[in-house]
Amino acid sequence: MYWDHHEASRYKIFSSVEFRTSGDDISENYFKLINAHLEKLFAAPKRKEVNDKSVSFEWIISDMRIYLYFFEKDVKKLIFEISRV
Numbered sequence: 001m002y003w004d005h006h007e008a009s010r011y012k013i014f015s016s017v018e019f020r021t022s023g024d025d026i027s028e029n030y031f032k033l034i035n036a037h038l039e040k041l042f043a044a045p046k047r048k049e050v051n052d053k054s055v056s057f058e059w060i061i062s063d064m065r066i067y068l069y070f071f072e073k074d075v076k077k078l079i080f081e082i083s084r085v
Contacts, residue, residue, distance in 0.1 A: 016083035027076040031055070034068060034080055042066070060085065 021027045038045075038059060045057035045068075054071035069079040 014082075014084075016081060018082075019078075019080040021078045022075055024076045027070065027078040030080075031068070031070040031078050034078075038066060038068065 021030050035057065038057075042059050042061060045059050047056075047058040049056040053073075054069065056070075057068045059066040063085055065081075065083050065085045067079070067081045067083070069081075071077055
């Protein structure tokens, strides 16, 4: 988990939060869980890219970007990121 906060702020206001996994079963399981949860909360993603080796989903909610990227490079990997737009 990576937390990028504004240094000048007294408050813990984030710029981005990132979660990554690597490994076939764990990455695929987290992808399914996170995607199902996000689609339940926010409906279908605004942007979808799907091919043989990767799946990329993006939601824009207010001033936030939610990005879910599942891909295979040696092993299956997942990147889940929430950031300000």
